[in-house]
Every structure is written in structure tokens, then in C-alpha cells.
Amino acid sequence: MTKREIAEKNFLSGYNCTQAVVAAFADELQIDRDILMRASSSFGGGFGRLREICGTVSAMGIVAGLLKGCDFSEEGIEAKAKHYALIQKLAGEFKQANGSIVCRDLLGAKLAATNPQPDARTPEYYKSRPCAKLVGDAAEILEKEFFS
Numbered sequence: 341m342t343k344r345e346i347a348e349k350n351f352l353s354g355y356n357c358t359q360a361v362v363a364a365f366a367d368e369l370q371i372d373r374d375i376l377m378r379a380s381s382s383f384g385g386g387f388g389r390l391r392e393i394c395g396t397v398s399a400m401g402i403v404a405g406l407l408k409g410c411d412f413s414e415e416g417i418e419a420k421a422k423h424y425a426l427i428q429k430l431a432g433e434f435k436q437a438n439g440s441i442v443c444r445d446l447l448g449a450k451l452a453a454t455n456p457q458p459d460a461r462t463p464e465y466y467k468s469r470p471c472a473k474l475v476g477d478a479a480e481i482l483e484k485e486f487f488s
Contacts, residue, residue, distance in 0.1 A: 347479035356384025361399030386443025396478035
């Protein structure tokens with residue numbers, strides 16, 4: 341299976357968008373899956389359901405940081421700039437494909453959500469949201485960047 345397929349399957353099985361992407365790369369990250377799922381659990385719904393940066397974009401940052409990140413305090417400003425350029429490239433590819441990196445824009449919502457209660461994962465939920473495609477797009481961008 342491709343990383344896109346794995347991430348989409350993860351999302352459709354109940355993981356939030358961030359977790360779905362991060363979990364698709366669990367083997368390559370060589371970090372305990374439970375730790376990865378907990379660490380990425382806060383970013384779903386555009387950061388705790390605030391509908392800010394899309395959780396799939398946050399996932400790209402998490403995966404890229406774990407694969408190619410650096411300790412900025414030891415490696416200096418050049419390393420920080422290089423890493424931020426990578427993050428901007430990944431986010432730019434996602435934005436080019438989807439028109440935004442902001443959850444509420446991608447969902448067509450006018451305002452940020454204030455209710456922390458996640459929506460029930462019903463067949464209608466999956467039909468009304470682009471999230472499975474967005475999860476797949478993020479995973480595909482990461483796979484192309486790091487494993488092609």
C-alpha cells in the first residue's frame with residue numbers, strides 16, 4: 341500500500357487527520373506508535389478543533405521534524421533556516437493542491453469551532469468532508485519528499 345492509502349485508511353478507521361498521517365510513517369520514524377499517536381492527538385481539527393492550521397499540515401511538520409529536524413540550539417541559524425524552508429515547501433505543495441492550509445477554509449467553515457466535542461464518525465461525516473483526501477495528499481507529499 342502507498343502512504344496515501346495507509347493514511348486514508350487510518351483516517352477512515354477513526355484516527356484524527358494528524359494521527360492518520362503520522363501513523364502512516366510510524367515504521368520509518370522508529371518511535372513507539374502509542375507515543376506517536378498521543379503526541380499527534382492534539383493537532384486534529386485544526387489544532388484541538390479550533391479550525392486553524394489543518395492537522396494534515398501539522399502532521400507533515402511532525403514527520404519532517406522527526407525525519408530531518410535538528411536541535412536548533414546546537415546547530416545554529418542556518419540549520420533552522422534550512423528546516424523552515426523544507427516546512428514551507430511541504431506546506432506550499434499542500435496549499436497548491438488544496439487552496440489553503442487552514443482547516444476552516446478547507447472545510448468551508450466561516451468561523452473557528454469553539455466546541456471541543458468531535459463530530460460522530462458517521463457515513464455522512466465522511467461524505468461531507470474532504471479530510472480523507474487531504475490526509476492522502478499530505479502523506480503523498482511526504483512520501484515523495486522523503487522516500488522517492
